[in-house]
Amino acid sequence: MSDLYDVVISGGGMVGMSLAIALARQGMSVAVIDKTNLSAQVQPAFDGRVSAVAYGSKCILDSIGAWAGMTAEAQPILDIRVVDGDRPFFLHYDHKEAGDVPLGYIVENRYIRAALQQAASLLPTLTLLDNQSPASIERDDVSVTLCLHSGQNLRCRLLVAADGKTSTIRSMVGIDALEWAYGQTAIVCTIAHEKPHHGLAQERFLPAGPFAVLPMQGNRSSLVWVEPEDRIPLYLELSEEEFVQEIQERVGNYLGTIQTVGPRFTYPLSLMHAKSYISHRVALIGDAAHAIHPIAGQGVNLGFRDVGVLSELIGERFRLGLDIGGDDVLASYQQWRRFDNVTMLAVTDGLNRLFGVNLLPVQLMRGFGLWAVGKMPPLKRFLMRHAMGLVGDLPKIIKENHWH
Numbered sequence: 337m338s339d340l341y342d343v344v345i346s347g348g349g350m351v352g353m354s355l356a357i358a359l360a361r362q363g364m365s366v367a368v369i370d371k372t373n374l375s376a377q378v379q380p381a382f383d384g385r386v387s388a389v390a391y392g393s394k395c396i397l398d399s400i401g402a403w404a405g406m407t408a409e410a411q412p413i414l415d416i417r418v419v420d421g422d423r424p425f426f427l428h429y430d431h432k433e434a435g436d437v438p439l440g441y442i443v444e445n446r447y448i449r450a451a452l453q454q455a456a457s458l459l460p461t462l463t464l465l466d467n468q469s470p471a472s473i474e475r476d477d478v479s480v481t482l483c484l485h486s487g488q489n490l491r492c493r494l495l496v497a498a499d500g501k502t503s504t505i506r507s508m509v510g511i512d513a514l515e516w517a518y519g520q521t522a523i524v525c526t527i528a529h530e531k532p533h534h535g536l537a538q539e540r541f542l543p544a545g546p547f548a549v550l551p552m553q554g555n556r557s558s559l560v561w562v563e564p565e566d567r568i569p570l571y572l573e574l575s576e577e578e579f580v581q582e583i584q585e586r587v588g589n590y591l592g593t594i595q596t597v598g599p600r601f602t603y604p605l606s607l608m609h610a611k612s613y614i615s616h617r618v619a620l621i622g623d624a625a626h627a628i629h630p631i632a633g634q635g636v637n638l639g640f641r642d643v644g645v646l647s648e649l650i651g652e653r654f655r656l657g658l659d660i661g662g663d664d665v666l667a668s669y670q671q672w673r674r675f676d677n678v679t680m681l682a683v684t685d686g687l688n689r690l691f692g693v694n695l696l697p698v699q700l701m702r703g704f705g706l707w708a709v710g711k712m713p714p715l716k717r718f719l720m721r722h723a724m725g726l727v728g729d730l731p732k733i734i735k736e737n738h739w740h
């Protein structure tokens with residue numbers, strides 16, 4: 337005996353849950369399974385990270401009814417400053433040059449998850465099954481069945497893998513991936529500071545790795561501090577006073593005196609790109625398809641754009657009574673999303689390599705590059721709109737909600 341759905345999604349993180357809501361709002365019956373307890377995902381200890389939610393992603397979250405639940409916690413990004421180590425040249429983006437809307441928003445992941453779970457709980461055709469994991473997959477011409485370790489079988493037209501970088505579904509259907517470890521780990525923690533940040537996000541490229549200060553609501557910021565993995569134990573063992581001193585040296589004085597709030601989280605960094613996003617009646621989205629370096633704060637934004645595209649493509653077929661999991665729709669999804677994802681993957685990988693080089697000629701070239709971008713308004717505006725998620729072949733969900 338199987339339970340019958342239009343779509344089953346494995347992975348109820350930020351990306352999987354967004355897709356589930358986008359589809360259920362169009363009338364599809366959707367089941368989401370997750371191996372964790374979903375209520376644990378919104379606890380502070382589960383994930384210490386924030387996400388820089390690009391303006392285009394905010395449009396998606398808004399149109400699926402989830403933005404309202406996190407807006408009180410969302411800090412608008414009004415300026416971005418990119419600094420190369422201690423060098424005098426830096427690049428400055430001002431939201432006023434982008435049409436006077438915020439460049440994006442910083443939101444704690446736990447609040448994004450909470451708002452998505454709340455929006456999901458209001459949809460009668462959406463079933464959430466937590467503490468569940470897949471045991472096997474069975475496929476025929478017209479359907480796919482996800483068999484869970486609990487013994488429950490979920491039959492549907494389309495199975496979506498949103499189960500993150502180490503996707504079990506991706507392995508089960510035999511999709512290979514290009515993968516490498518950066519040998520870097522991100523230390524993430526929240527700081528409270530004396531002076532206001534005025535919505536400024538600062539990214540400083542240091543030889544050891546990027547160091548980002550991301551503004552949160554109030555006089556607080558989140559740090560993403562990337563270091564070679566062998567140095568991480570050193571920083572984790574520092575006393576609070578020594579740790580704050582290291583941070584203060586990297587942040588500088590623009591925020592006044594600093595203190596840490598809460599624990600130090602660590603995230604080892606690696607790249608992963610699935611060789612295909614699709615298999616018969618299966619689609620990969622979010623980090624299950626592509627996981628990138630956090631240097632530009634774009635990972636989950638790519639996942640939200642996957643959601644926008646896949647929900648548009650299968651929504652159209654659902655309304656016409658056509659097969660929502662057929663090979664044609666999956667091929668269209670892959671074709672639409674691959675270019676954007678590969679571009680961002682290459683850019684973030686390249687930036688990490690470029691700014692990791694400490695040779696003087698390379699430093700001079702980088703300084704010139706940052707200065708030159710600042711002096712070329714059309715190029716600067718293009719890069720700014722790219723970071724806002726407003727460039728390329730956008731799904732309707734962004735186009736129709738843009739500037740509203």
Ligand SMILES: Cc1cc2nc3c(=O)[nH]c(=O)nc-3n(C[C@H](O)[C@H](O)[C@H](O)COP(=O)(O)OP(=O)(O)OC[C@H]3O[C@@H](n4cnc5c(N)ncnc54)[C@H](O)[C@@H]3O)c2cc1C
Pocket residue numbers: 346347348349350351352369370371372385386387388389468469470498499500501503504522524560603621622623624630632633634635636637638639
């Ligand atoms: C330090 C750091 C900072 C970052 N900052 C940003 C940023 O500012 N902006 C940005 O856009 N991106 C950022 N990212 C990237 C972003 O966090 C990821 O792209 C995003 O979390 C991917 O979401 P997801 O839902 O695809 O996958 P995940 O968050 O990995 O969620 C996967 C879900 O699947 C579930 N799952 C896993 N395995 C199974 C299984 N076998 N069965 C059932 N369920 C399963 C998990 O429990 C989880 O709920 C950052 C990443 C790092 C490491």
